[in-house]
Amino acid sequence: MSWLQKLLPPKIKRGDSGTARKVVPEGLWSKCPNCDSVLYRTDLEKNQEVCPKCDFHNRINARTRLDIVLDPEGRFEIGSEVTPLDPLKFKDSRRYADRIKASQSETGETDALIVMQGSIKTVPVVAAAFEFKFQGGSMGSVVGERFVRGVNTCLENNLPFICFSASGGARMQEGLFSLMQMAKTSAALTALARARLPFISVLTDPTMGGVSASFAMLGDVIIAEPGALIGFAGPRVIEQTVRETLPDGFQRAEFLLEHGAVDLIVDRRQMRDKLATLLTGMMRLPAVA
């Protein structure tokens, strides 16, 4: 069990293992971790991994995410030339270098952030998405650098930037280098802001710790997916600190909307349309059909 899974309450863990089950397609059927409905796999995929019965949003990987949101033509990846190192020679029960290799072969990705230039309903953008299965989507040097390269591409080409977060926070195994990625990514957004280019931050399940406490909360518009867990400290840490049981729905997207922390909650199936509408508005472009 990864350290992040340990942090999450049992309900999420169930959801996660449910997703894992689905990604390895053992059969034609899968069961919704939320409503227990038995679903036809193909239906679920067609429905962008959202349960057609109860609208539960399953976690999806970074490439699927970008695939859903970007137009099929004219995409190219940014920052794939940047790959991880092990600056601290970190070793706990396993070497960090080995953990990286394991994540790479499990996900087929080289690190936890994928960045692509492309368009959404013909509106040109740069979009980034976290791969949660890669070390819990944790932010280390590579994530920070790819984020910055994405922002730089926006600056060079006058494009808006969108980031889909799914992360447990900063990556412990790169020590203070990871913490500094919070400052680095946030600083890059100052340049984007000065160029009057929009940044839309989409918070998906889960967005915690150092990612939540940096660029993810700095969107001109902040969108959350329904039911996503979003917060600074993990629920277990809070529970241990305050020694109280946490209120129902604590740190869920709906809770954040109620407390004024996000602009809107958007169903995954409407994400493309909503993003296009918001972007054309902020960029003062003609409305898209």
Added chain:
Amino acid sequence: MKTSFLDFEQPIAELEEKIEQLRYVQDDSALDISEEIERLNSKSQALTKDIYAKLGAWQISQVARHPQRPYTLDYLSGMFTDVEELHGDRAYSDDPAIVAALARFNGEPVMVLGHQKGRDTKEKIYRNFGMPRPEGYRKALRLFRMAEKFQLPIITFIDTPGAYPGIGAEERGQSEAIARNLFVMAELRTPIISVIIGEGGSGGALALGVADQMLMLQYATYSVISPEGCASILWKSADKAAEAAETLAITANRLKTFGLVDRIINEPLGGAHRDHELMMQTMRKALTDTLRHLQDKPLDTLLQERYERLMSYGRFKETPER
């Protein structure tokens, strides 16, 4: 104030105890034992030097958290004049875990901000053990802006276990409060100096620590997660904190080699808590130099350098084409 000793300082503690007893005896004895006291004193010094020369990262963490270490308010009263503490975020409340003051340093007005821990139980609770809530960061944000407006250099003192993980803190946007400070400090048009004086606890520390110059006390620590937290997650046992501390590279020396800290400020023998007076002198000198150096730069150059420095953080491989 009687020095309280850490576990690894027990040999020093025993020696000091003996010296104390001798002094007591000498007071009402005809015998002159001052020579013996002198001898023991230098022995104690040598022993301290010896122990402190080979401190491990976990021991340094203990020194960084020493209850008698100088805190932000000690530096404020010890090195600054015309100190006026300013309160509140103008939106919700005042957070005593972060203190802020308009003050003079070498006669020149500056804005000083820092985390504040408490000394006794009552004050510790009042200061929430130096763990800020969103309103603390928002008070800092307000005063960062004010410093920019009046062209005052900013000095921040960092000393926190981390931002407070509480229900109310989450409800009021702890994440956003920290994030906002990172954003604003990156582009604030006035020089910023940060000094890690004790514990640099993760995002809660960084939210006051985006700076033009990063200074760090010799026995301070700066870390993405506390050694205990890291140990309990990765080793599944908080007992492995010492091992985690070593691996996480949290000490001033390691961070200086990585280029994440610009300057290490030496502490008095046996740590800053042993001699507040001397610590103030050394700190004053370091801050005076650093401030002069930053003020010599045109503002645009300063901001350009700050940005480039932030962009340079990170270690990765760059392969031409995969």
